[in-house]
Amino acid sequence: MDRRPIGVFDSGLGGLTVLKEINRYLPNEDTIYFGDTARVPYGPRSKETIIKYTFQAINFLKSKNVKAIVIACNTATARALVEANESYDIPIIGVIEAGARAAAKTTKNKKVGIIGTAGTINSKAYNKAIKSIDKKIQVIGKACPLFVPLVEEGWANKEISSTAAHMYLDSLIERGVDSLVLGCTHYPILKRTIGEAVGSDIKLINPAKETALDIKKKLEDNNLLNTSEKKGNCKYFVSDINEQFSKVAGEFLKRKITDLEKVEIHRY
Amino acid sequence: MDRRPIGVFDSGLGGLTVLKEINRYLPNEDTIYFGDTARVPYGPRSKETIIKYTFQAINFLKSKNVKAIVIACNTATARALVEANESYDIPIIGVIEAGARAAAKTTKNKKVGIIGTAGTINSKAYNKAIKSIDKKIQVIGKACPLFVPLVEEGWANKEISSTAAHMYLDSLIERGVDSLVLGCTHYPILKRTIGEAVGSDIKLINPAKETALDIKKKLEDNNLLNTSEKKGNCKYFVSDINEQFSKVAGEFLKRKITDLEKVEIHRY
Numbered sequence: 001m002d003r004r005p006i007g008v009f010d011s012g013l014g015g016l017t018v019l020k021e022i023n024r025y026l027p028n029e030d031t032i033y034f035g036d037t038a039r040v041p042y043g044p045r046s047k048e049t050i051i052k053y054t055f056q057a058i059n060f061l062k063s064k065n066v067k068a069i070v071i072a073c074n075t076a077t078a079r080a081l082v083e084a085n086e087s088y089d090i091p092i093i094g095v096i097e098a099g100a101r102a103a104a105k106t107t108k109n110k111k112v113g114i115i116g117t118a119g120t121i122n123s124k125a126y127n128k129a130i131k132s133i134d135k136k137i138q139v140i141g142k143a144c145p146l147f148v149p150l151v152e153e154g155w156a157n158k159e160i161s162s163t164a165a166h167m168y169l170d171s172l173i174e175r176g177v178d179s180l181v182l183g184c185t186h187y188p189i190l191k192r193t194i195g196e197a198v199g200s201d202i203k204l205i206n207p208a209k210e211t212a213l214d215i216k217k218k219l220e221d222n223n224l225l226n227t228s229e230k231k232g233n234c235k236y237f238v239s240d241i242n243e244q245f246s247k248v249a250g251e252f253l254k255r256k257i258t259d260l261e262k263v264e265i266h267r268y
Numbered sequence: 269m270d271r272r273p274i275g276v277f278d279s280g281l282g283g284l285t286v287l288k289e290i291n292r293y294l295p296n297e298d299t300i301y302f303g304d305t306a307r308v309p310y311g312p313r314s315k316e317t318i319i320k321y322t323f324q325a326i327n328f329l330k331s332k333n334v335k336a337i338v339i340a341c342n343t344a345t346a347r348a349l350v351e352a353n354e355s356y357d358i359p360i361i362g363v364i365e366a367g368a369r370a371a372a373k374t375t376k377n378k379k380v381g382i383i384g385t386a387g388t389i390n391s392k393a394y395n396k397a398i399k400s401i402d403k404k405i406q407v408i409g410k411a412c413p414l415f416v417p418l419v420e421e422g423w424a425n426k427e428i429s430s431t432a433a434h435m436y437l438d439s440l441i442e443r444g445v446d447s448l449v450l451g452c453t454h455y456p457i458l459k460r461t462i463g464e465a466v467g468s469d470i471k472l473i474n475p476a477k478e479t480a481l482d483i484k485k486k487l488e489d490n491n492l493l494n495t496s497e498k499k500g501n502c503k504y505f506v507s508d509i510n511e512q513f514s515k516v517a518g519e520f521l522k523r524k525i526t527d528l529e530k531v532e533i534h535r536y
Contacts, residue, residue, distance in 0.1 A: 145417045153413065160435065163428045 002224040005030035005235075006215065007061030007069040009054070012040035013245065014148075014185030015072030016252040018095060021212035022070065023234065026219070029226050031234040032064050036265060038240035042075040043119030054080035058088055059268040060237070067224050070215055071095065072185055072208075074116060078125035091218050098214040099181050099207025100129030103137075106203050107179040110137045113172040113202075115194075116183030118143040126183055140175055144168045144184075151186045154251055161190060165197035173198055181205045189252060239265040270492040273298035273503075274483065275329030275337040277322070280308035281513065282416075282453030283340030284520040286363060289480035290338065291502065294487070298500040300332045304533060306508035310343040311387030322348035326356055327536040328505070335492050338483055339363065340453055340476070342384060346393035359486050366482040367449050367475025368397030371405075374471050375447040378405045381440040381470075383462075384451030386411040394451055408443055412436045412452075419454045422519055424461060433458070433465035441466055449473045457520060507533040 006029050008019045019033050034057055036042075042050050054076045061069055068091040071077050071084070077094030084092045103112045103126075114126045121141040130139050146164045155161055172180065180202050182188055188206050195204055219225045226232065238245060241262050249257045274297050276287045287301050302325055304310075310318050322344045329337055336359040339345050339352070345362030352360045371380045371394075382394045389409040398407050414432045423429055440448065448470050450456055456474050463472055487493045494500065506513060509530050517525045 145421065146414065149413045149417055155435070158435075160428060160431045163431065167423070167426075167428065 001227045002067050003030070003226050003228065004065050004067040005032045007031075007064065007066035008033045008072050009036075009057040009061060009069060009076070010034075010073040010185060011036050011042040011053075011076060013037070013248045013252065016249055017185050017188040018070060018072035018208040018211055019234065020253055021206075021208045022215060023232070025212040025216050026232070028228055028230060028232050030232045032061060032066060033234060033236045034060055034263065035236075035238045037238040037242065037245065038265065042073065042079075043117055047079045050076055050079040051083050054084055055087065056265050056268040058084060058092070060263060060265060062088075062090070063268070066090070068092070068215060068219060070211060072211070074120045074125070074184060075123075078120065078123045091222065091224075093211065093214055093218060095185065095207045095211050096125050096129050098210035099183065099205060100126055100133060102205045102207070102210040103179050103181050104130055104133040106205060107137060109176065109178045110134070111175070111177045112137055112139050113175075113177035113180040114139060114141045114183045115144050115147075115168070115172075115180065115187065116141070117148065118145055120183050126181060140172060140177055142168060142172055147184065147190060148186045151189045151251070152248055154247065156189045156193060156251075161193045162197060165190070165194050169194065169197050173202065177202060179203045179205055181207065183207065234259070236260045237263045239263055269495045270335050271298070271494050271496065272333050272335040273300045275299075275332065275334035276301045276340050277304075277325040277329060277337060277344070278302075278341040278453060279304050279310040279321075279344060281305070281516045281520065284517055285453050285456045286338060286340035286476040286479055287502065288521055289474075289476045290483060291500070293480040293484050294500070296496055296498060296500050297494050299502045300329060300334055301502060301504045302328055302531065303504075303506045305506040305510065305513070306533065310341065310347075311385055315347045318344055318347040319351050322352055323355065324533050324536040326352060326360070328531060328533060330356075330358070331536070334358070336360070336483060336487060338479060340479070342388045342393070342452060343391075346388065346391045359490065359492075361479065361482055361486060363453065363475045363479045364393050364397050366478035367451065367473060368394055368401060370473045370475070370478040371447050371449050372398055372401040374473060375405060377444065377446045378402070379443070379445045380405055380407050381443075381445035381448040382407060382409045382451045383412050383415075383436070383440075383448065383455065384409070385416065386413055388451050394449060408440060408445055410436060410440055415458055416452065416454045419457045419519070420516055422515065424457045424519075429458060429461045430465060433462050437462065437465050441470065445470060447471045447473055449475065451475065502527070504528045505531045507531055
């Protein structure tokens with residue numbers, strides 16, 4: 001049994017949807033969240049820069065004595081997960097593998113849709129991960145750039161989001177996908193709207209949930225679970241505090257953030 | 269008479285709306301456009317970084333022998349225009365002054381609305397510029413984060429943009445503004461949609477047009493106009509070429525870009 005916290009890292013606030021699932025499936029674990037809000041978004045940055053930023057985040061989380069790290073950011077997973085696992089000896093997992101595995105398991109007709117930011121879709125990271133499991137699966141990606149600002153406006157359940165969902169997703173429905181991966185950490189907030197737009201025949205895959213189940217298994221396999229019966233707590237760190245944080249964090253977690261601290265991340 | 273080109277600089281592609289107005293009001297002038305697409309957006313970056321990037325852009329444009337420079341970027345104008353004019357001796361103008369002056373001249377009831385990105389609205393740059401002309405004018409800012417991705421999707425004239433316009437602007441109408449500054453270089457693309465949402469009693473102010481008239485006057489005053497009767501040409505430079513460029517550039521300029529080159533901007 002290991003009482004040390006789990007570290008969760010994202011370029012911004014989207015990773016809070018992953019944190020929420022970790023809290024749901026591992027309710028006794030303490031967690032430390034770090035959002036690199038001063039340097040978000042990572043999407044347009046070079047691989048070299050993203051590796052540097054990711055390593056700084058890992059160094060910071062290690063300084064908080066974490067036992068394992070979840071990279072709750074599609075871009076950082078795609079660009080820096082392999083390098084992180086080569087350079088550090090604690091368990092580090094990303095969001096893409098788990099989502100890809102769930103998609104490969106879910107699809108019946110071997111046609112999977114992936115939605116995400118332009119960066120994630122162009123990187124083809126999910127395509128590669130799914131093809132490496134079953135190369136017969138056809139993977140159709142669709143970038144949905146409006147979804148993140150719609151979520152951040154708090155408009156996820158308004159009519160405008162439903163309109164955007166149809167504009168983006170009708171073409172995926174026509175192409176016959178039977179599973180759809182929510183390949184951006186903001187998208188679980190739109191789950192109901194997206195589900196209504198695509199209909200119940202298309203299964204939605206939430207990598208946040210799959211990632212939580214993944215880290216749970218990793219901790220079990222390595223005897224690192226916290227088996228106390230006390231409910232875990234969560235501490236929040238960001239590299240820049242702005243008014244957006246409490247608004248979006250409230251929307252994502254459905255609870256108030258009381259323990260928020262600023263980190264000088266370039267020092268790590 | 270001076271045949272050298274005018275340099276136009278933006279963090280990305282939004283400045284093309286300013287270029288278009290310059291080409292309209294100064295059809296005989298050659299122009300050089302530089303979009304810092306590798307480092308867009310400037311919004312979240314520190315003042316120090318924005319000054320550095322702006323100076324690099326100016327150095328690059330000067331290496332192309334420009335006679336004057338337009339900073340066609342609200343963020344770079346707000347953060348770096350003063351410093352640029354202190355450090356360089358060619359005429360350099362930004363987009364905020366001209367828009368502020370037009371707003372102060374247009375408003376009858378002294379209630380002006382400003383719409384822009386969160387960065388521009390939070391900087392209060394337009395508020396300060398308008399108040400410095402007439403401190404009795406009440407300035408009401410409203411950030412509209414959906415507008416840029418709506419334009420970049422090519423959805424500016426679709427129903428969804430009209431919905432977003434109402435969601436953002438109805439509160440400004442209720443507060444009684446009689447003039448509305450399009451305080452982001454992407455927004456002129458939404459002019460028709462925004463105009464329909466606010467109604468014809470509210471005058472829209474396009475700083476791109478005002479800036480073009482400003483640079484025209486500056487060139488006249490300094491005897492720098494190109495008085496040849498040949499139609500000017502435009503060369504386009506960006507720090508990163510992606511597929512987005514031709515799509516958005518086409519949408520903005522309503523003409524094809526044939527002369528596009530990549531610049532290693534960090535060398536300047």
